[in-house]
Amino acid sequence: MRWTGNGRGLSREAIVGLALAGAYLLFTAVFWAYPFFWLAKLSVTQWRFFDQPVFTGARNLVRTMQDPQFLGSLWNVVRFLAFYLPLAFGGALLVAFGLQQVGRGRAFVALCFLLSNVSSGVALSLVFLKIFSSTGPLNNALDAAIGVRIPWTNHPTLAMLAIALVVAWKFVGYYGLIVYSGLLTVPRELYDAARLDHAGPLTRLLRITMPMLNPQLMMVLTFAILVAFGLFTEPYLITGGGPADSTATPQMIIYETAFRRLQPSHAATMSIVISLASYVLVVLARRLFEKKVVIA
Amino acid sequence: MTRRRDLLRYGAAALLAGCSPRGGERRVDRIRLWVGPNAAEESFWKVAVARWNEAGRGLPVTFTTIPTAGNSEDTVLSALIAGTEPDLSTNIFSGFAVQLATLGQVEDLAAMPGYDALVERRRMRAIVPGWTQDGRVHALPIYSSPTLLWWRADLLEANGLSAPPRTYDEVYAFSQRYGGARGRSRYGMQVIAGRAWQDRWFDFISFYYAAADGRPYLDGGHALYANAAGLQVATFIDRMFRARWTAMDFDAEEPLVSGLAAGAVRGPWDVERFANLYPDTLARIAVGPMVAATPSQEPAATFSDSKGVVIFRNSRVKRQAFDFLAWVLGDEAMNLLWLEKTGLSPARADLLENPRFAGYYRTSAIGRAYAEHVASARPPALSEHTIDVQKIMSAQLIEPLMTGQRSPRAALADAAARTDRMLEAQG
Numbered sequence: 001m002r003w004t005g006n007g008r009g010l011s012r013e014a015i016v017g018l019a020l021a022g023a024y025l026l027f028t029a030v031f032w033a034y035p036f037f038w039l040a041k042l043s044v045t046q047w048r049f050f051d052q053p054v055f056t057g058a059r060n061l062v063r064t065m066q067d068p069q070f071l072g073s074l075w076n077v078v079r080f081l082a083f084y085l086p087l088a089f090g091g092a093l094l095v096a097f098g099l100q101q102v103g104r105g106r107a108f109v110a111l112c113f114l115l116s117n118v119s120s121g122v123a124l125s126l127v128f129l130k131i132f133s134s135t136g137p138l139n140n141a142l143d144a145a146i147g148v149r150i151p152w153t154n155h156p157t158l159a160m161l162a163i164a165l166v167v168a169w170k171f172v173g174y175y176g177l178i179v180y181s182g183l184l185t186v187p188r189e190l191y192d193a194a195r196l197d198h199a200g201p202l203t204r205l206l207r208i209t210m211p212m213l214n215p216q217l218m219m220v221l222t223f224a225i226l227v228a229f230g231l232f233t234e235p236y237l238i239t240g241g242g243p244a245d246s247t248a249t250p251q252m253i254i255y256e257t258a259f260r261r262l263q264p265s266h267a268a269t270m271s272i273v274i275s276l277a278s279y280v281l282v283v284l285a286r287r288l289f290e291k292k293v294v295i296a
Numbered sequence: 297m298t299r300r301r302d303l304l305r306y307g308a309a310a311l312l313a314g315c316s317p318r319g320g321e322r323r324v325d326r327i328r329l330w331v332g333p334n335a336a337e338e339s340f341w342k343v344a345v346a347r348w349n350e351a352g353r354g355l356p357v358t359f360t361t362i363p364t365a366g367n368s369e370d371t372v373l374s375a376l377i378a379g380t381e382p383d384l385s386t387n388i389f390s391g392f393a394v395q396l397a398t399l400g401q402v403e404d405l406a407a408m409p410g411y412d413a414l415v416e417r418r419r420m421r422a423i424v425p426g427w428t429q430d431g432r433v434h435a436l437p438i439y440s441s442p443t444l445l446w447w448r449a450d451l452l453e454a455n456g457l458s459a460p461p462r463t464y465d466e467v468y469a470f471s472q473r474y475g476g477a478r479g480r481s482r483y484g485m486q487v488i489a490g491r492a493w494q495d496r497w498f499d500f501i502s503f504y505y506a507a508a509d510g511r512p513y514l515d516g517g518h519a520l521y522a523n524a525a526g527l528q529v530a531t532f533i534d535r536m537f538r539a540r541w542t543a544m545d546f547d548a549e550e551p552l553v554s555g556l557a558a559g560a561v562r563g564p565w566d567v568e569r570f571a572n573l574y575p576d577t578l579a580r581i582a583v584g585p586m587v588a589a590t591p592s593q594e595p596a597a598t599f600s601d602s603k604g605v606v607i608f609r610n611s612r613v614k615r616q617a618f619d620f621l622a623w624v625l626g627d628e629a630m631n632l633l634w635l636e637k638t639g640l641s642p643a644r645a646d647l648l649e650n651p652r653f654a655g656y657y658r659t660s661a662i663g664r665a666y667a668e669h670v671a672s673a674r675p676p677a678l679s680e681h682t683i684d685v686q687k688i689m690s691a692q693l694i695e696p697l698m699t700g701q702r703s704p705r706a707a708l709a710d711a712a713a714r715t716d717r718m719l720e721a722q723g
Contacts, residue, residue, distance in 0.1 A: 048399055049373065049377055130548045132547075133547035135546055137548065154545065154698065155699075240490070240492040240493070242491045242690060243491070244695055261681075262373075
């Protein structure tokens with residue numbers, strides 16, 4: 001951008017530039033900055049939709065950090081990740097290695113994996129609700145075979161596992177394609193050199209493939225953490241947050257607090273805490289596991 | 297340059313006008329009404345509003361269905377915040393009406409001129425106490441949908457019962473015969489409606505009202521259900537699960553159709569669903585009261601899933617809106633039209649005695665069973681903490697009973713104590 005020499009205002013080029021940037025800035029101001037500042041304001045005030053916000057300082061924060069339901073939902077994120085991460089990484093690696101073995105129709109197979117990712121969370125939750133039902137096909141088959149029915153959605157640990165399975169089904173194909181794109185970038189010469197050094201398949205996997213996939217695996221880890229903090233549809237429909245709030249997620253608690261208990265200030269504080277927690281967890285994961293991959 | 301500035305100015309003004317509340321545009325020359333977003337209700341209001349407008353009884357009414365893709369409460373709340381709410385809205389459940397009243401957004405209908413006459417004319421004396429809080433009525437019930445037990449009459453007969461069970465002991469005896477015949481592959485009845493907090497209306501609270509003769513389970517800041525009636529219900533639920541006469545859930549299929557369960561709590565809204573999807577099953581349904589330890593006086597108390605109508609505080613035509621309400625709720629012809637269009641019983645206590653409605657109920661045995669219970673059915677507790685109260689019920693009472701982790705007495709006492717603590721903390 002530059003001023004015109006005659007001092008009469010902006011040049012035509014600067015006006016065009018401002019107009020192009022302005023559209024984005026306006027969009028950001030209306031749909032990001034305004035809600036963000038309103039959220040920040042809400043979190044330090046007491047407001048119930050129709051009155052004037054009254055400044056209350058850290059009261060909402062103290063209340064949030066003492067709210068057993070909210071703290072329980074944070075713990076549920078950790079419990080979900082304990083099931084979800086092995087499923088996500090294991091599934092993604094399986095998909096990626098499997099795709100390598102596919103000859104013709106690889107694009108079609110990849111597309112099929114993406115279909116689960118773009119399918120409606122509501123629809124697949126309803127399908128899995130029937131599958132996991134105590135009187136559903138899975139339990140009927142188990143009952144007929146070994147006389148056992150598994151309380152998939154009625155036991156705190158199993159209910160979380162069931163939700164992790166549903167979410168994994170939705171995302172594993174997508175994660176697999178990310179990992180597969182990483183596999184394509186690993187130079188073949190590295191494997192050839194390793195074979196010359198008599199490195200076995202396991203050594204090649206652990207010493208070459210996995211380190212070279214670190215950027216893709218970190219991406220999957222970051223996505224998985226964000227999925228865990230943003231989880232709503234599946235637990236809401238499959239377990240309703242139960243049993244005993246063992247599958248209640250922060251998003252469910254925030255929604256209920258804002259729109260069912262009509263306490264938007266409290267919910268705003270929760271959402272800020274959740275944002276910070278997810279950010280801290282992503283940073284921590286990167287510090288612990290991210291490696292710089294350089295082929296010397 | 298001036299033209300460009302003007303354009304910018306007008307553009308910004310248009311944008312801000314679109315975002316700002318439209319409180320200043322409230323009409324005084326017509327009444328705006330929102331109605332429940334379903335075809336049956338819409339068809340009723342279409343006729344009712346047209347008749348009102350034709351007769352010229354008062355301000356003309358315009359109506360639209362609640363513009364929602366999700367649930368009505370969120371939409372009404374959004375409209376109130378944006379200042380775009382109508383003068384009247386139907387489809388309001390009593391707990392939400394209490395929340396709106398706490399926020400000062402709805403009128404006290406009991407204070408409106410003509411309220412007593414309406415209650416008298418509509419035979420609602422036995423019904424309005426359930427909608428009255430501290431002498432105020434924030435929503436008037438349009439319809440009352442009692443919960444009752446549906447039984448497969450053919451399965452009852454095959455197991456020696458000529459009529460639906462009325463007591464726990466009869467349910468136990470039937471379940472023993474029915475469930476025991478083929479191992480665990482079928483169950484006496486569905487006891488628990490689901491996992492969500494609102495499902496408690498259709499299991500524990502329905503059974504509790506039947507056991508307690510309609511006495512309340514919550515009174516302001518205290519849970520009242522840790523009593524003999526509550527213990528009877530908790531013991532019933534516990535025994536059904538321990539004996540495996542019911543399942544943890546019936547999500548995989550409609551249990552009454554396959555006979556997976558021979559009985560289940562159902563509301564009048566299920567009649568149309570079954571008529572469309574499972575007409576053969578509907579023909580074999582016998583409707584019975586909510587079971588209790590001992591048969592209560594007829595008709596037995598039960599839960600009523602009712603929706604009401606509110607007048608918003610910011611309306612500038614409140615009196616005129618109430619006049620319309622008094623006409624549409626108080627007119628027997630309108631009540632009959634509602635019944636015919638929706639199949640839901642108007643919230644009036646004379647449905648079976650009044651010859652105007654008798655013709656409709658003569659043709660529908662299931663409809664008659666629901667109509668019998670309109671006066672004895674009780675709405676949910678009038679509390680703005682409904683969600684927390686019923687989440688505690690789920691986590692501390694129902695789920696421990698389902699899994700057998702706690703005895704009925706301990707679970708009941710714990711749930712009530714936690715409810716009291718929560719209500720005390722909420723102030």
